[in-house]
Amino acid sequence: MRIKDFPEEELLLPGNAACQGCPSSMALRLALKALGRNTLLAVIASCTSVLQSPFPATAFDLPVLNMAFATGGATGSGLAAAVERLMKKGVYRERPTVLVWAGDGGTYDIGIQSLSGAAERNADFIYVCYNNEAYSNTGTQRSGATPYAAWTTNTVKGKREWRKDVAQIMVAHGIPYVATASLAYPTDLFEKFTRAKGIRGTRYIEILAPCPPGWKFPSGHTVKVARLAVQTGLWLLYEHREGITTYTAGTQRIIHGKARRLPVEEYLKAQGRFRHLFYPERDEERIAEIQRRVDRVFETLEFTHRLKQHIMDIEMLPPR
Amino acid sequence: MRLVETGNHAAAHAVRLARVEVVSAYPITPQTQVVEEISRFIDEEGYDCEYIPVESEHSAMAAMIAAAAAGVRAFSATSSHGLAYMYELLHWAAGIRLPMVMANVNRALGPGWNIWCDHQDAMSARDTGWIQLYCSTHQEILDTVIQAYRISEDPSVFLPVMVCYDAFTMSHTYMQVDIPEQETVDRFLPPFRTSWRLDPRFPLTHGSVIYPQDYEETRYSIYQAHRAAREVIRRTAEEYRDIVGNYHGDLVETYFMEDAEHAVVAVGTLALEARVAAEELRGAGYPCGVVRIRSYRPFPFEELRELLGGMRTVVVLDRAVSFGLGGILASEVKAVLGGEGPRPVSLIAGLGGRDVPYTLIAERTEAAIRGELSGEEWPTLALNERHLVSLRGLKALWGGERA
Ligand SMILES: Cc1ncc(C[n+]2csc(CCOP(=O)(O)OP(=O)(O)O)c2C)c(N)n1
Numbered sequence: 211m212r213i214k215d216f217p218e219e220e221l222l223l224p225g226n227a228a229c230q231g232c233p234s235s236m237a238l239r240l241a242l243k244a245l246g247r248n249t250l251l252a253v254i255a256s257c258t259s260v261l262q263s264p265f266p267a268t269a270f271d272l273p274v275l276n277m278a279f280a281t282g283g284a285t286g287s288g289l290a291a292a293v294e295r296l297m298k299k300g301v302y303r304e305r306p307t308v309l310v311w312a313g314d315g316g317t318y319d320i321g322i323q324s325l326s327g328a329a330e331r332n333a334d335f336i337y338v339c340y341n342n343e344a345y346s347n348t349g350t351q352r353s354g355a356t357p358y359a360a361w362t363t364n365t366v367k368g369k370r371e372w373r374k375d376v377a378q379i380m381v382a383h384g385i386p387y388v389a390t391a392s393l394a395y396p397t398d399l400f401e402k403f404t405r406a407k408g409i410r411g412t413r414y415i416e417i418l419a420p421c422p423p424g425w426k427f428p429s430g431h432t433v434k435v436a437r438l439a440v441q442t443g444l445w446l447l448y449e450h451r452e453g454i455t456t457y458t459a460g461t462q463r464i465i466h467g468k469a470r471r472l473p474v475e476e477y478l479k480a481q482g483r484f485r486h487l488f489y490p491e492r493d494e495e496r497i498a499e500i501q502r503r504v505d506r507v508f509e510t511l512e513f514t515h516r517l518k519q520h521i522m523d524i525e526m527l528p529p530r
Numbered sequence: 531m532r533l534v535e536t537g538n539h540a541a542a543h544a545v546r547l548a549r550v551e552v553v554s555a556y557p558i559t560p561q562t563q564v565v566e567e568i569s570r571f572i573d574e575e576g577y578d579c580e581y582i583p584v585e586s587e588h589s590a591m592a593a594m595i596a597a598a599a600a601g602v603r604a605f606s607a608t609s610s611h612g613l614a615y616m617y618e619l620l621h622w623a624a625g626i627r628l629p630m631v632m633a634n635v636n637r638a639l640g641p642g643w644n645i646w647c648d649h650q651d652a653m654s655a656r657d658t659g660w661i662q663l664y665c666s667t668h669q670e671i672l673d674t675v676i677q678a679y680r681i682s683e684d685p686s687v688f689l690p691v692m693v694c695y696d697a698f699t700m701s702h703t704y705m706q707v708d709i710p711e712q713e714t715v716d717r718f719l720p721p722f723r724t725s726w727r728l729d730p731r732f733p734l735t736h737g738s739v740i741y742p743q744d745y746e747e748t749r750y751s752i753y754q755a756h757r758a759a760r761e762v763i764r765r766t767a768e769e770y771r772d773i774v775g776n777y778h779g780d781l782v783e784t785y786f787m788e789d790a791e792h793a794v795v796a797v798g799t800l801a802l803e804a805r806v807a808a809e810e811l812r813g814a815g816y817p818c819g820v821v822r823i824r825s826y827r828p829f830p831f832e833e834l835r836e837l838l839g840g841m842r843t844v845v846v847l848d849r850a851v852s853f854g855l856g857g858i859l860a861s862e863v864k865a866v867l868g869g870e871g872p873r874p875v876s877l878i879a880g881l882g883g884r885d886v887p888y889t890l891i892a893e894r895t896e897a898a899i900r901g902e903l904s905g906e907e908w909p910t911l912a913l914n915e916r917h918l919v920s921l922r923g924l925k926a927l928w929g930g931e932r933a
């Protein structure tokens with residue numbers, strides 16, 4: 211799949227109310243291209259509630275239900291149950307895809323119970339968390355997804371805690387599909403949505419969504435910052451199916467030794483939210499802490515990869 | 531078919547007869563049997579319905595809204611803390627104008643944990659835009675749940691309806707219930723009707739950001755729908771009587787009001803106690819009647835004005851309080867009468883399931899009739915030794931006069 215093979219039809223229309231360089235609108239545009247017109251979309255309270263434009267206008271060329279903040283999983287469950295009924299009654303000829311679109315606050319924090327419940331019931335819908343690592347809509351407060359040391363309006367000296375990892379929590383639910391994605395790897399993102407569409411049950415996709423006003427970088431740098439997150443190893447791209455995790459795109463290239471992992475500094479320096487790590491003087495300790503964490507993760511990933519290669523080499527030796 | 535059933539099971543039968551397609555609910559005493567019975571119908575009796583065993587009431591209501599939005603008939607049941615937990619979404623359901631029905635078994639709110647009846651739960655949710663109907667018999671529960679779908683799905687209404695009934699005195703007691711035939715109910719209740727549904731062929735957006743220049747109109751439309759609902763509730767009760775056969779009143783039900791000079795106003799089973807009290811009082815020579823409010827929202831102000839305006843005495847029984855004001859129903863009845871006719875006497879009684887015997891109602895009503903009682907009273911209050919929160923308890927705690 212190449213970018214020029216993506217469908218031309220736009221289901222998120224231009225002229226909407228998103229900020230310049232908004233990662234949510236970019237992610238939506240790509241995801242909807244992959245899922246197509248036969249989709250029921252539920253938007254959970256977030257910047258996406260706003261970017262679709264105020265009543266009576268709408269930027270969506272899809273049926274959309276806006277819902278309250280803590281309802282993502284339950285909304286998906288209700289839509290999926292109704293679709294099941296309507297399929298039985300023959301109201302739909304082709305089963306529509308149910309897509310729930312929520313932010314990291316709506317996923318990591320207030321909505322995790324609802325999401326967990328739906329996943330445990332394996333309700334039939336795709337849940338997307340577009341993770342801009344803060345409550346952007348209410349003016350960039352910290353969330354459970356905000357990374358260590360990041361400035362937000364209520365962590366002015368940098369967040370003291372490390373972020374949790376909801377994608378891994380979803381893996382632990384044993385649902386049929388979990389994937390992470392990045393705006394900087396659009397074909398990878400597109401393919402993950404296409405694969406998710408072909409599976410039944412709860413599917414979870416989390417997209418890292420660098421937010422220009424929230425993370426404080428120029429609005430033209432959204433994709434660049436998204437790419438640096440992968441290149442420095444701070445955002446991992448993978449998908450998880452049937453008990454097996456497969457690393458993809460930029461993350462895979464690093465693990466396979468085909469690309470050099472960049473120092474985290476390059477990512478941190480590209481954003482104003484980490485400025486206090488470099489100005490007025492370098493905060494060696496916190497920068498090193500972040501670097502150490504990533505190094506440890508990749509040591510394990512690379513070791514596992516080499517081990518697998520080694521076993522495969524042995525198995526492929528001709529019998530003696 | 532005639533069965534001896536609990537109130538909760540009567541509700542479950544109604545759900546099945548209404549051909550509800552999605553049920554999402556979370557357990558809470560005393561509502562649990564409703565959903566247990568529905569799930570048994572599905573598993574053992576071939577009832578074709580999607581049951582979502584959600585992980586909270588907030589999710590129960592969210593899933594119901596989503597199901598109705600996609601275009602199917604939905605149901606939930608809850609009580610007390612469950613209803614309180616749904617509060618945000620009660621507004622959402624009504625605001626987005628989706629028809630659906632929920633049973634609420636009226637139960638007190640903690641702390642401390644109290645599973646018994648009062649009306650604080652539903653009355654605290656009275657301004658969410660939901661229609662609220664209160665029942666007083668098991669038969670009425672069954673009939674009202676079915677009627678509620680007709681009301682909810684009426685094009686001049688399109689609002690969610692809450693069917694309320696008293697914890698334990700109704701939810702768990704057994705009474706005779708006539709279960710109508712499916713074909714009869716089908717003649718009364720057409721397939722699901724709604725003003726909008728999510729449909730890829732008509733890609734509309736619902737519930738997005740709305741500015742002040744439009745928002746108020748959406749509120750006004752709910753206000754108007756509640757006005758229209760009054761007539762719809764009357765018509766629905768009549769059509770139900772004609773087709774299915776039972777009648778429990780429309781917005782109100784009255785007992786002995788034809789020649790009454792004194793009236794007791796109440797909701798739920800308390801109205802039945804009041805009816806016995808009224809019989810007693812009639813025996814003692816007081817022409818007393820009872821007005822049972824069936825539709826709490828929309829409020830039956832025309833009916834109440836007409837029925838109560840000419841009374842010599844009006845006593846209002848409340849099983850809920852607006853703290854800082856008084857009996858909720860009493861203040862609303864006063865507002866309806868607007869100073870015309872008698873000044874209602876307010877009795878706040880039976881909170882948290884405390885028994886309200888008909889003898890007490892008769893006694894206090896007689897006192898009101900004789901002019902010995904005016905204003906407000908908590909006649910079942912006991913302030914017994916165990917109550918640290920009572921004045922006596924506080925005195926014991928702090929010693930002497932400090933309390
Ligand atoms: C129950 C409730 N609490 C708080 C809010 C206010 N609120 C609306 S959007 C939002 C932030 C959403 O953050 P996130 O989910 O990360 O999405 P983003 O705004 O970053 O796109 C908050 C706190 C709300 N709508 N509902």
Ligand SMILES: [Mg+2]
Nearest residue numbers: 313314344346
């Ligand atoms: Mg966010």
